[in-house]
Every structure is written in C-alpha cells, then in structure tokens.
Amino acid sequence: MGQIAPKDESASSPNLDFARPWDSITLTRFLRQLPSGITVLHDAGDRPLRWVEPSDIDDPTPYLVDHELILTSGFPLLDRINDAEAVHEFVARLVAANVSALGFGLDPYFSTVPPTLITACRELDLPLWQIPGTLPFAAIGLAFANLMEADSARMMRQNADANRLLMRCVSGENPEQEIITVLAQRATAAVQLLDAGGRLRYFATTAGQSALQGLELESLLAQAADPQGPKLVLSESAGQHHLAFPIRPTAPRGSRVPPLLGVLQLSFGHQPGSAEHNLMSTALGLLEVVARQRVIGSFAPTQLATALLLDGSESLDAEALELFNGSLAGSARRAPRVVLAIPRPDSAPHDPGHALTRFRSLLETKLVVHSEGRLTAITRAEPSREVIHRIEAAGYWAAFSRPIDQLQHEGPGISLAAGLREMATEARGLVPRLLDEGRSLSAESLPQSFAALLPQAASRQLAQSLLGNLLELPAKRQDLYLQVLRAWLDAHGSWDATATAIDMHRNSVRRHITAISEILDLDLARAEVRYELFLALRFLP
Numbered sequence: 001m002g003q004i005a006p007k008d009e010s011a012s013s014p015n016l017d018f019a020r021p022w023d024s025i026t027l028t029r030f031l032r033q034l035p036s037g038i039t040v041l042h043d044a045g046d047r048p049l050r051w052v053e054p055s056d057i058d059d060p061t062p063y064l065v066d067h068e069l070i071l072t073s074g075f076p077l078l079d080r081i082n083d084a085e086a087v088h089e090f091v092a093r094l095v096a097a098n099v100s101a102l103g104f105g106l107d108p109y110f111s112t113v114p115p116t117l118i119t120a121c122r123e124l125d126l127p128l129w130q131i132p133g134t135l136p137f138a139a140i141g142l143a144f145a146n147l148m149e150a151d152s153a154r155m156m157r158q159n160a161d162a163n164r165l166l167m168r169c170v171s172g173e174n175p176e177q178e179i180i181t182v183l184a185q186r187a188t189a190a191v192q193l194l195d196a197g198g199r200l201r202y203f204a205t206t207a208g209q210s211a212l213q214g215l216e217l218e219s220l221l222a223q224a225a226d227p228q229g230p231k232l233v234l235s236e237s238a239g240q241h242h243l244a245f246p247i248r249p250t251a252p253r254g255s256r257v258p259p260l261l262g263v264l265q266l267s268f269g270h271q272p273g274s275a276e277h278n279l280m281s282t283a284l285g286l287l288e289v290v291a292r293q294r295v296i297g298s299f300a301p302t303q304l305a306t307a308l309l310l311d312g313s314e315s316l317d318a319e320a321l322e323l324f325n326g327s328l329a330g331s332a333r334r335a336p337r338v339v340l341a342i343p344r345p346d347s348a349p350h351d352p353g354h355a356l357t358r359f360r361s362l363l364e365t366k367l368v369v370h371s372e373g374r375l376t377a378i379t380r381a382e383p384s385r386e387v388i389h390r391i392e393a394a395g396y397w398a399a400f401s402r403p404i405d406q407l408q409h410e411g412p413g414i415s416l417a418a419g420l421r422e423m424a425t426e427a428r429g430l431v432p433r434l435l436d437e438g439r440s441l442s443a444e445s446l447p448q449s450f451a452a453l454l455p456q457a458a459s460r461q462l463a464q465s466l467l468g469n470l471l472e473l474p475a476k477r478q479d480l481y482l483q484v485l486r487a488w489l490d491a492h493g494s495w496d497a498t499a500t501a502i503d504m505h506r507n508s509v510r511r512h513i514t515a516i517s518e519i520l521d522l523d524l525a526r527a528e529v530r531y532e533l534f535l536a537l538r539f540l541p
Helices: 025-034 084-096 115-124 137-169 175-187 212-227 274-295 299-312 318-326 354-365 385-393 403-408 414-427 431-437 456-466 476-492 497-502 506-520 527-539
Strands: 039-042 052-054 068-071 101-105 128-131 191-193 202-206 233-238 240-245 262-268 338-344 368-371 374-379 394-398
Touching: 025 137, 039 115, 068 137, 084 115, 084 175, 084 394, 101 137, 115 233, 137 175, 137 274, 137 299, 175 191, 175 202, 175 262, 175 274, 212 233, 212 262, 240 274, 240 414, 262 274, 299 414, 299 431, 338 414, 338 431, 354 368, 354 385, 368 431, 374 414, 385 394, 394 414, 394 431, 456 527, 476 497, 476 506, 476 527
Parallel strands: 052 068, 068 101, 101 128
Antiparallel strands: 039 128, 191 202, 191 262, 233 240, 240 262, 338 374, 338 394, 368 374
C-alpha cells in the first residue's frame, strides 16, 4: 500500500479537530509542484489533499483516510477494463471513501487511460489525472512529502516567533494584558481574560473580530466554571468559533477541586488550526503559571523558566545557557537530567510552596516546577540510593530520566532544549510503571524498550483479558494455540517460517491461526492487533 498516512493529530488537551500544518495543501497547489507531463482528464474543482497513496489492489478503501490522491497502474481493472459497470463500481468506492483524485499511470499495463474509466470519473465527479510513464509514483509521493515538510517548517518558524513574544510578556509590567494582546494579534481572534465571577479583566482583539457577549458568554463561563466540567468549552454561533479555558491552581492530591481563578475566552471568525492551538496552549500555560504563583504567595520566575524549558520550543543562547548552568548545583561535568516526583498514596497532602522549597534542597537545583500535584525538576543529582531514600522519605516517588549526555549518543547534535524535552518525556513515561510497582525508578536501570515502560500488573491483567477466550480452552488445545500464535507472530505472519519453527505443516498453521482469530474475535490481518497480541503474550504469567 505504500507509505503510512499520517494520523489525525488533534490537540492533546482538549480533544479538538484542529487543522494540521499540511491542511493548506490542495490538488491545484500540489499539481503546481509536480513535473510537467501530468494531464488532468477530469477537473472536478480544487479539493484538499492529505496524502498520496499508490495502490494496485481491487478495493483500497479500507486502508484510506479522507482526501487522498490514489495512484494506480490500472492493474485492478486489467481484466475488466471494458466492463463499464465494474469500472463504475471501482470509482464509486473511491468516491464513497472521500478520495480527492485518482492518478492513472500509463505504464506498464496501459498506453492510454481507458475510456470507461474517464466516463466513470466524469459521471461520479472524481478528478482524474493521467500520469506519464516517465514519472514514477515514488517521485509524486516524494514531492508531496517535501511540500508537507515545507509547510511544517514554515509553521514551526511562525510558532517559534509567536511563542518568543508571549514569553517576553512575562517580564513586562502587566504580563497578563501583554499576553492577551499578543495572543489576539497572532491568533487573529478576540481574547478576553475574565475573573472567577465572570467580570472582564483584560481584553484585546484584531480588526474584524468581535468578542462574545451576553447570554452566550454567560453560558460558556458557567460551563467552564463547573468543577467537574471539561478543560475546554466550545460553542459556535453566526459563523464564529468560541472557546473558553478555565484557569485553576493546582490542588494537592486528595484535596477538593481548587477554586476557579479565571477564564481565558477566545472568539475566532475561522476554524482555529494547529498554529492557533499552539499559541493558545502557550498563552494558557503562562497564565496558569501566573495564577498558581499568586495562590502560593509570589511569582516564581524559576518555575516559569522550568516550565518553558521543558515544554517550550526555544533553543538557548549563550546568556540563557549561563543562567541555566547557574541554576544547577554540582559539577558541570555531570550532565543534567529531569526528575518527576509524585506524592505517594500513603502520604499526607503536600503544600505546593513547601514542596518546592524542599525539592530545591533535595535535588540541589532552582529549576523545579509544581504542576497538577507533581514536581518536575531539572537537576544534576544522580539517582543514588541516598537521593532516592531522601525523596521517598519526603513522601514522594521519583522517576529519573537518563542524563542528556546519554541522549546525545543516540542522535548527533541534539540541543539542550530538545534534550530537556526528551528527558521530560522519558521521565513521564516511567510514571505508570512507578505507580504499578510502588517505588522510584531510573531510566538508566531499565531496559530501553517500550515494554519495559509498561506497568507489569496492569499489563498482565490486560494480556489475560485480551487472550481470555483462548485461556479458557482445555490445557492441551490452549498450549497448542499459544505455541502456534507465538511462532506465527515471531515469523511476521509467514506460514512457511512458522511451520518450520514448530515442525508443523503450513496448512495446519493456517488452519490454527484462522481458529485463533475466530476464538478471539480479532482480525489478525491488522498490524495493530498483531502488535497487541505480541505484547500480551510477553506478559502472560
């Protein structure tokens, strides 16, 4: 089937269908990037283009996402190209799958595009391109990938510039007003920052954007103020898109939901895309930091700096690097790492201010941030037995990432900023296993694999649930099927390799795999199903 289409990556929180960097690519724009020689045999208007997919199977639609350009040599129609009804059904399936266009290659099976295909595409209004034999399908896919990469790079530059402006606002005399103003200008939106009672504190807008008011605003604020409500509230009216984000301080684990400190509300005259989402996330993060610091008594620049270092996209210049090194105790020969500390279930609720002070001392660093009941630190402290004992005595379990110098061995030229983000991701990845095992963990002491990061007890339970029907069979039949399934997965689905590995006829292997698929009620032809079964077998007791 060629390349794997990109997943629809929406915002991590909340779950929205934000536009992606490549959503600006259309058939017309892409056609301009391609070499000459392509002939448009039927133009049904410009359409969005999300992916390019070479396919020569009878029905590729189960494997497609919306708005693809399908490239075919005509092989699926080779024996029935003169059957107008069969060709019509083939095109109808593509149209039903929301394919943007069909590209027909002239080699090696056809010297011209068959009239039956042209007629079907015209009747069903599917754009049809004639691809010359001198233009490989791979070249078309590469051109699309290059266009996607250029769009992503452009958006990253824009995001970096906007994020830099937002971060500079924090050092201003009125950081909240400055953040709102930059957000309105860069996101082309009307932005309001309201207090917990719904009263307007700060407002900014750009030409043509009007703020949400009246009963609609009251309804949106009421939903955002709901302690059990979502982290984002949406509404649409008169062609505008309205969003509201509640701003709350972080509450210690086990305490009640913290009070609402305010609401960030934005109104767009267009569907917000990934660029706007990036701006909103950065602005909201800065506003939340300001609100949290107000709760614990003072604005802590080092908390903000830590949050931006771990979650931002900025590189560090020489001056920032000097400040960074000055915030960490210990020898500069020891590379920094990220530590994520979570309160133990048996510990009393922790005061955020006290916890920050204590962890600065425990880990010998100023770069500690308290967020969502957890502490995240950048430190040169190593996960020695003494350090871990002190952390656990304070009522926490800690997840230590590897130091940045180990990450640099995996990829040349990794920057400090990129390394910090990667270390933070690694520390967060240890949390499920840390909670499962009830102890502090260090990434250095664990095998470097995805399976090593999975919590053991939960994984065993999931494995038994996934394979439950198989495990209920009589012992002899169960052992046989587990042996065949393991060998088949190890052989990547090869009947012959599986038969050789377990000394069984290939037809018997095929019959057993079919039976296993029916027993588990799973489609073993799907890669994600096979991968889950592969992991499940590893975690069986």
